[in-house]
Amino acid sequence: MQQALYGDDGFYIRERPSGHFRTSVGASPVFAQAVLRLLRTVDDALGRPGEIDLVDVGSGDGLLVSQVLHTAEPDLVERLRVTAVDLAPRPDGLDTEITWSGTLPEKITGLVIANEWLDNVPLDVAERTPEGSRLVLVDPRTGEESLGDPPGEDDLRWLERWWPLGSTGLRAEIGRPRDEAWEAVIVRLARGLAVAVDYAHPVDNRPPFGTLTGYRDGACVPAIPDGSCDITAHVALDACAEAGERAGAISTTLTTQRHALQRLGVTGTRPPLTLAGTDPGGYLRALAKASQEAELIDPTGLGGFGWLSQWKRST
Numbered sequence: 001m002q003q004a005l006y007g008d009d010g011f012y013i014r015e016r017p018s019g020h021f022r023t024s025v026g027a028s029p030v031f032a033q034a035v036l037r038l039l040r041t042v043d044d045a046l047g048r049p050g051e052i053d054l055v056d057v058g059s060g061d062g063l064l065v066s067q068v069l070h071t072a073e074p075d076l077v078e079r080l081r082v083t084a085v086d087l088a089p090r091p092d093g094l095d096t097e098i099t100w101s102g103t104l105p106e107k108i109t110g111l112v113i114a115n116e117w118l119d120n121v122p123l124d125v126a127e128r129t130p131e132g133s134r135l136v137l138v139d140p141r142t143g144e145e146s147l148g149d150p151p152g153e154d155d156l157r158w159l160e161r162w163w164p165l166g167s168t169g170l171r172a173e174i175g176r177p178r179d180e181a182w183e184a185v186i187v188r189l190a191r192g193l194a195v196a197v198d199y200a201h202p203v204d205n206r207p208p209f210g211t212l213t214g215y216r217d218g219a220c221v222p223a224i225p226d227g228s229c230d231i232t233a234h235v236a237l238d239a240c241a242e243a244g245e246r247a248g249a250i251s252t253t254l255t256t257q258r259h260a261l262q263r264l265g266v267t268g269t270r271p272p273l274t275l276a277g278t279d280p281g282g283y284l285r286a287l288a289k290a291s292q293e294a295e296l297i298d299p300t301g302l303g304g305f306g307w308l309s310q311w312k313r314s315t
């Protein structure tokens with residue numbers, strides 16, 4: 001999975017996500033507007049420091065930070081340090097005020113947003129057998145599967161705590177690498193808020209056969225790790241939350257995108273019909289925005305994403 005996604009000719013080195021699947025960022029600028037409101041909240045909570053960071057992890061084409069930068073008020077822009085973190089090459093035409101980096105900043109004061117990043121952090125899959133859990137091996141040429149050795153001790157402990165496999169044939173995605181990736185974010189967060197947004201499931205309702213999926217050109221395809229497609233799996237955000245607390249997070253909120261965005265003013269409320277008679281153009285613009293908001297908070301779609309938010313107050 002690591003090689004298929006991030007190797008020399010890996011999917012995410014070669015391709016931009018927007019060409020293959022729809023994300024909240026690409027669905028509507030309303031998402032960036034909500035992130036800007038969240039950034040203002042963090043800025044106020046930190047006492048409006050002389051410099052404040054906005055770090056977008058798994059930035060893709062940099063669209064989210066570009067939209068935030070272009071709509072933020074001048075006072076905030078003057079103090080804003082924007083970093084887009086991605087292993088792909090810097091996109092052409094990206095604003096010069098945005099730092100493009102393959103690694104996280106060493107020290108962050110402000111807001112970290114990781115939208116659909118953790119689901120692409122590579123992991124192993126385990127299957128329960130009569131002899132215990134075994135790793136699932138995949139031929140990268142054909143996708144043919146076979147069972148290998150047992151997971152390592154650390155992974156077995158993770159499975160026991162976060163995804164116990166009680167019956168033969170059941171499968172789990174070992175999320176320990178996602179925990180470590182998120183922990184690395186919180187370690188670098190000196191003061192501020194880190195938010196992970198992703199497909200998620202809770203410990204008391206894990207899918208019995210896992211969620212490993214391939215995507216290409218907007219369609220689901222077999223998750224063959226040959227570099228031709230995205231390979232993704234839902235995230236155990238509850239496990240990531242505990243990892244963040246080990247790294248020093250002092251406050252944790254785990255909710256859905258619907259509830260998180262509603263708190264940030266995204267309601268999907270239709271404009272009053274009377275506006276159509278007095279301002280037809282304004283009515284159509286408001287109606288279009290309401291439609292975009294409704295998509296972002298639809299509980300059966302993007303609104304069903306998990307939102308993990310963790311604050312850190314000091315180093």
